[in-house]
Amino acid sequence: QQQVKQSPQSLIVQKGGISIINCAYENTAFDYFPWYQQFPGKGPALLIAIRPDVSEKKEGRFTISFNKSAKQFSLHIMDSQPGDSATYFCAARAARGKLIFGQGTELSVKP
């Protein structure tokens, strides 16, 4: 119930391509769904976030698509760049502000 399942575990994309990472959850009480980017040896940084009453949110090259009925959400990175190579985590917020993280996706963008 408290899990967030993320896929794929790793992803290789050519420069200029679209990177797509998917997450699924079970708990309908989750009220906020952020995506974080983490570089090696650094803390995670908030990339973009969405609430369950919105189906899509776009910020620059990053878009979240949210399907409430399917309990799934995804991150799309358009025009992927080598500098986007990092580990990406989806998360869902539960009671008392607690974040449940997905397993992470290691993205590598090839020049």
Added chain:
Amino acid sequence: GAVVSQHPSRVICKSGTSVKIECRSLDFQATTMFWYRQFPKQSLMLMATSNEGSKATYEQGVEKDKFLINHASLTLSTLTVTSAHPEDSSFYICSASGRAGYNEQFFGPGTRLTVL
């Protein structure tokens, strides 16, 4: 965005010693702070949640007598790993969340702990 700092960024200690890690919110008041542990190539696992002036709430399986958390002010929380052992070696990350209406958790840069 809000800034959260951690000190030290990395620490190496001998088995059996205690290590204190500080987490500070630099430009906002953090009513709630969270402590995570992250092993290599793995996700962040929440260890505990602390509210200013209250005892921390620990996640299942986290030993509260081993991982002492203090949140004495609205800008500072500390995590003390007591009697550290090699299996405690990990990347410890804190996050801070502000007052009502401030939904985001802002993460610190992390502290790499190595226990020899």
